[in-house]
Amino acid sequence: MAIFVDASTRVVVQGLTGGQGRFHGLRNRAYGTRVVAGVTPGKAGQDVDGIPVYDTVADAVRTTGADASFVAVPPKAAPSAILEAAAAGVRFVVCITEGVPAQDEARVYASLLRDHPGTRLLGPNCPGIISPGKCNIGITAGEIALPPVAGARNVGIVSRSGTLTYQALFELKSRGIGVSTCVGIGGDPVPGTSFVDCLAEFERDPETDAILMIGEIGGSAEEEAAEFIAARVSKPMSAYVVGVTAPAGKKMGHAGAIVSGGKGTAAGKIDALRRAGVQVGANPTEAGAFMAHIVRG
Amino acid sequence: MDLLEYQGKQYFARFGIPVSAGDVATTPEEAVRAAEAAGYPVVVKAQVHVGGRGKAGGIRIATDAAEARTHAGAILGMSIKGRVVRRVWVERASDIAEEYYASFTLDRAAKQHLLMLSARGGVDIEEVAATDPGAIARVHVDPLEGLDTATARAAAAAAGIPERARDGVAAVLVALYGCFTKGDCDLAEINPLILTTSGSVHALDAKVSLDGNAAFRHPEWEEWRGTEELDARERLARDKGLQYIGLSGSVGIIANGAGLAMSTLDVVQQAGGAAANFLDIGGGANAEMMAGALQVIDSDPAVRSILVNVFGGITRGDEVARGIVEAMRRVTLRAPIVIRLDGTNAEEGRAILASAGIPADRLVSKPTMLEAAREAVAIAARGA
Numbered sequence: 001m002a003i004f005v006d007a008s009t010r011v012v013v014q015g016l017t018g019g020q021g022r023f024h025g026l027r028n029r030a031y032g033t034r035v036v037a038g039v040t041p042g043k044a045g046q047d048v049d050g051i052p053v054y055d056t057v058a059d060a061v062r063t064t065g066a067d068a069s070f071v072a073v074p075p076k077a078a079p080s081a082i083l084e085a086a087a088a089g090v091r092f093v094v095c096i097t098e099g100v101p102a103q104d105e106a107r108v109y110a111s112l113l114r115d116h117p118g119t120r121l122l123g124p125n126c127p128g129i130i131s132p133g134k135c136n137i138g139i140t141a142g143e144i145a146l147p148p149v150a151g152a153r154n155v156g157i158v159s160r161s162g163t164l165t166y167q168a169l170f171e172l173k174s175r176g177i178g179v180s181t182c183v184g185i186g187g188d189p190v191p192g193t194s195f196v197d198c199l200a201e202f203e204r205d206p207e208t209d210a211i212l213m214i215g216e217i218g219g220s221a222e223e224e225a226a227e228f229i230a231a232r233v234s235k236p237m238s239a240y241v242v243g244v245t246a247p248a249g250k251k252m253g254h255a256g257a258i259v260s261g262g263k264g265t266a267a268g269k270i271d272a273l274r275r276a277g278v279q280v281g282a283n284p285t286e287a288g289a290f291m292a293h294i295v296r297g
Numbered sequence: 298m299d300l301l302e303y304q305g306k307q308y309f310a311r312f313g314i315p316v317s318a319g320d321v322a323t324t325p326e327e328a329v330r331a332a333e334a335a336g337y338p339v340v341v342k343a344q345v346h347v348g349g350r351g352k353a354g355g356i357r358i359a360t361d362a363a364e365a366r367t368h369a370g371a372i373l374g375m376s377i378k379g380r381v382v383r384r385v386w387v388e389r390a391s392d393i394a395e396e397y398y399a400s401f402t403l404d405r406a407a408k409q410h411l412l413m414l415s416a417r418g419g420v421d422i423e424e425v426a427a428t429d430p431g432a433i434a435r436v437h438v439d440p441l442e443g444l445d446t447a448t449a450r451a452a453a454a455a456a457g458i459p460e461r462a463r464d465g466v467a468a469v470l471v472a473l474y475g476c477f478t479k480g481d482c483d484l485a486e487i488n489p490l491i492l493t494t495s496g497s498v499h500a501l502d503a504k505v506s507l508d509g510n511a512a513f514r515h516p517e518w519e520e521w522r523g524t525e526e527l528d529a530r531e532r533l534a535r536d537k538g539l540q541y542i543g544l545s546g547s548v549g550i551i552a553n554g555a556g557l558a559m560s561t562l563d564v565v566q567q568a569g570g571a572a573a574n575f576l577d578i579g580g581g582a583n584a585e586m587m588a589g590a591l592q593v594i595d596s597d598p599a600v601r602s603i604l605v606n607v608f609g610g611i612t613r614g615d616e617v618a619r620g621i622v623e624a625m626r627r628v629t630l631r632a633p634i635v636i637r638l639d640g641t642n643a644e645e646g647r648a649i650l651a652s653a654g655i656p657a658d659r660l661v662s663k664p665t666m667l668e669a670a671r672e673a674v675a676i677a678a679r680g681a
Binding site: 075076099100101102103104106107109110111114127139140141144159160161162163164165166167170187189190214216217219220221224240242243244245246247250252282283284285 | 552
């Protein structure tokens with residue numbers, strides 16, 4: 001088992017003929033992901049290293065049975081690409097695009113909620129999702145993730161930051177801990193999938209025994225997660241919240257990562273998670289060490 | 298990008314939000330011309346990116362040309378919370394009957410737009426929220442439905458705004474919502490929104506924060522870039538396309554990805570040091586960007602060591618290593634480098650660095666980010 005995607009997931013890459021789409025789409029396929037189609041308007045009939053390209057997502061879905069999409073197009077085109085995938089009946093959309101305006105993100109989120117409740121969006125501005133050994137959609141280097149280890153307790157990862165997602169995978173792999181699924185939800189103001197969405201899925205997933213969460217400054221997603229954990233998550237957790245030293249009023253790279261008006265501080269988030277029973281490390285390595293202690297007892 | 302008050306008012310006017318007649322001035326003479334055009338009495342207001350202008354003496358009323366000249370002369374060049382005033386906004390003084398508060402932001406928890414409206418304006422709204430939360434009406438707006446006049450009027454009633462001002466307030470709210478959405482604002486705030494003695498409602502101040510991600514569809518924002526307050530390091534970094542924020546420590550930081558960069562700041566502090574900056578070279582950074590980043594960091598005289606923390610994903614370790622070698626060939630870096638390299642092509646990268654013939658006291662490689670942080674802090678402490 002895994003959450004959101006597994007070995008049977010069939011992926012269409014929107015923007016497969018572009019630089020990013022081609023590089024990561026082919027890399028995902030090389031990992032073993034079933035990349036069945038690409039979409040670029042006006043390029044139907046072409047192929048990218050044997051992967052057929054279609055004009056529309058609807059054509060790709062009809063012909064190849066794709067049920068997940070990987071959106072790798074520029075910010076201007078991303079909102080309509082996401083909605084096109086949803087309208088074509090794709091149930092899981094991963095958008096790695098960085099730089100989508102917040103107003104567009106809010107409208108896309110509301111449109112999905114109202115018109116396409118069966119579609120889940122991951123991102124934008126996220127590294128994607130990997131269920132090690134089964135499916136990898138996005139930009140994560142597959143080799144840094146250890147697949148679930150039979151007979152051992154395995155861990156689900158959810159993270160708001162891209163490179164810290166890799167760091168988290170690395171911390172667990174270097175300790176020999178397997179990962180059921182690793183979800184990068186992205187650092188933008190309106191992520192399609194939240195911590196809470198992922199925590200609920202991990203709680204249900206029989207292959208996930210414990211959960212590692214990576215939060216960051218800004219917004220209140222970690223506080224909402226803490227509330228959910230206290231009420232609904234029985235599996236043990238460790239966490240790291242980045243940005244203890246971030247100055248107020250400065251956006252730290254991510255559009256969402258900003259301490260403003262005394263809100264969104266790392267200290268407040270760490271406190272909320274600890275009160276919910278999560279072991280919070282001072283850095284990714286300590287969070288990994290806590291997790292090793294959790295799964296090995 | 299945060300706009301100055303006068304820029305916010307210019308932006309408001311484009312979306313039909315009533316503001317006082319006025320103009321911006323950079324000299325006392327320009328201020329007098331602006332005052333003559335607006336008509337006396339006028340208010341002369343310092344244009345800086347900080348609050349508390351009134352208390353600092355940065356907002357003054359002038360009843361004639363002599364006063365306008367004197368006040369503008371006093372305010373221009375004044376320092377408010379460390380920011381030197383280079384511009385004043387001169388506008389016709391208003392006869393204020395009442396002061397309200399109105400703003401639109403994105404409520405990230407609800408994933409909807411949020412209108413906040415209060416009959417208690419002209420004061421710090423955080424203070425009102427803390428002491429009298431019932432005085433602020435909070436109304437969520439569905440981004441697909443937008444805000445209509447009836448809803449805006451109902452919000453005005455809920456906020457305790459008197460009947461005689463509700464139509465005017467509702468009209469401003471609908472226009473302000475248009476500015477917030479079509480104008481791609483992260484924040485569009487009016488404090489105070491005033492009711493004049495003659496019964497009209499208009500914006501007496503403007504606080505606007507623009508979403509940088511939407512700059513591609515707003516070429517008109519370009520004219521406001523010149524007033525952004527960046528220090529020399531930040532300007533150099535922006536010219537090189539790097540995400541850089543200047544801080545006050547002695548350990549220069551280069552990392553790939555915002556999260557890893559922030560985390561590097563954290564571990565430097567845990568090791569007993571302080572970061573000189575935040576710098577994200579981004580995904581897919583190449584050798585040239587790496588070299589540029591090193592130059593920006595090394596231009597900061599406070600920097601005693603440079604910590605490079607790279608976990609390759611899209612970014613390749615060999616490219617990072619080539620960038621470091623290239624930078625060290627091009628310029629003499631004052632500060633030694635401590636590097637931690639993992640992920641995509643990390644081994645190739647380490648091999649490139651090892652064979653480049655760089656002296657061991659100029660470049661140190663460490664296997665983990667914690668060890669690298671400790672080393673960088675130790676070097677910075679020795680060099681201080």
